Amino acid sequence: MRIKRILLGARTSINDFGTGYSSLGVIKTLPIDMIKIGKSFIDSLSDPADQDLLKAIIGIGKSPGLQVIVEGVEEEQLINMLLEYNCQFAQGYLFGKPRPSEGFEKLLSGQQRIV
Secondary structure (H helix, E strand, C coil): CCHHHHCCCCCCEEEECCCCCCCCCCHHHHCEEEEEECHHCCCCCCHHHHHHHHHHHHHHHCCCEEEEEEECCCCCHHHHHHHHHCCCCCCCCCCCCHHHHHHHHHHCCCCCCCC
């Protein structure tokens, strides 16, 4: 199953992993490629217990070989923490705000830069 999805270029992810109906069991049973950790897990990282929780979730996601993406990254100092926790993927306003499709097309074609 996994080989066919890669050949077709389709990838699956679980958004806001650790919240709502997502559970640890799904990373074993569903054919997923990545998990996206929701912003709620990075909102209070001044607390060492919350840092430990984020580190554990990243480790759990990476243990079966999944890509782990942290959502809601707005501060550059968080990037260093994520790299220290072995998480190489992040998304959020630090990298760019949502934009209309025309602006996105210009960005992809190199006609516009992220500011």
